Amino acid sequence: MYPESLGPMIFTFTGAGNVSQGAQGVFKELPHEYVSPLDLQNVVETGDCHKVYATVVDKADHLYRLAGGDYDDEEFEKFPDRYDSIFADKIAPYTTCLVNGVFWAPNTPRLLSIAQSSSLHPVHMDTSVLKLQGVPALPQRLLAVADISCDLHGSLEFMSTVTTIDNPFTMYNVHTDSTSHDISGNGILLMSIDNLPAQLPREATDYFGNRLFPFISEMLRLDGRKRLYDYEDISTSVKDAVIAYNGELTERYKYIEELRSTK
Missing domain, CATH: 3.40.50 (Rossmann fold)
Known part of the structure; x- marks a missing residue:
């Protein structure tokens, strides 16, 4: 109490x-x-x-x-x-x-x-x-x-x-x-x-690994020869999760450049 x-x-x-x-x-x-x-x-x-x-x-x-x-x-x-x-x-x-x-x-x-x-x-x-x-x-x-x-x-x-x-x-x-x-x-x-x-390295590794594993085969198909959203056989879940592609921030994560410039 x-x-x-x-x-x-x-x-x-x-x-x-x-x-x-x-x-x-x-x-x-x-x-x-x-x-x-x-x-x-x-x-x-x-x-x-x-x-x-x-x-x-x-x-x-x-x-x-x-x-x-x-x-x-x-x-x-x-x-x-x-x-x-x-x-x-x-x-x-x-x-x-x-x-x-x-x-x-x-x-x-x-x-x-x-x-x-x-x-x-x-x-x-x-x-x-x-x-x-x-x-x-x-x-x-x-x-x-x-x-x-x-x-x-x-x-x-x-x-x-x-x-x-x-x-x-x-x-x-x-x-x-x-x-x-x-x-x-x-x-x-x-x-x-x-x-x-x-603080919980094993638990964190298991959790993120289990969530990531189903998408590995899709990620391997991203070879950089096409624009990210031109891949028709890649799920939206993978496309939206990619932060940097071909050396540049993807459109969803352009805000990181703004944050860096302010600091």
Whole structure:
């Protein structure tokens, strides 16, 4: 049971791709309940401390159009400056652990800026009850971040260092904007391992190998003598997965050139 004085534990997953789905696969082994991002405040106030809660935040859940109107994915891709995020006000203050798996581009709104992280709502706790339970007083509800995306100064602006498998955690002090390998103090516990799949090398190899094997015979037929999409005997699954062909990025992955030029 989670200490009632700290309220229910809420895991917030960002993104809907393989990264987020994989993290949720581990989470689902716990006694859990999924809730809408709009219900987080109610969960904090009335939730059950005998289980953990999860919410999945997609772009439409936290991005809003500055000029009014509904979120439009196609417009956001072309004109991200027309949007801002409510993540810091409506989601982060009620999150216990943030599992970040979103792709972030430099011209898009952040989930949390440095300034926003320093003004997260404090946890209102009865310190006398905490002392009896052996629970330390905590500065904010957001206690930990697993930044699987590992974008330095990206969607989480304060994420300034990549951690390693040998030393997976650092502590971020929201008030001094500093990071320390001493994780005994107050702050946000950060994990940002950029080669996280290496934690499970056998499992990762088996999984990717089994998914790739059925397409090997098709891949061997790509000899470079024709344009990629001119091969009629190659499936769309293979064509869409090819990142570089004949020394150039394929059309679906041209955005990588734009990312490289911005950095």
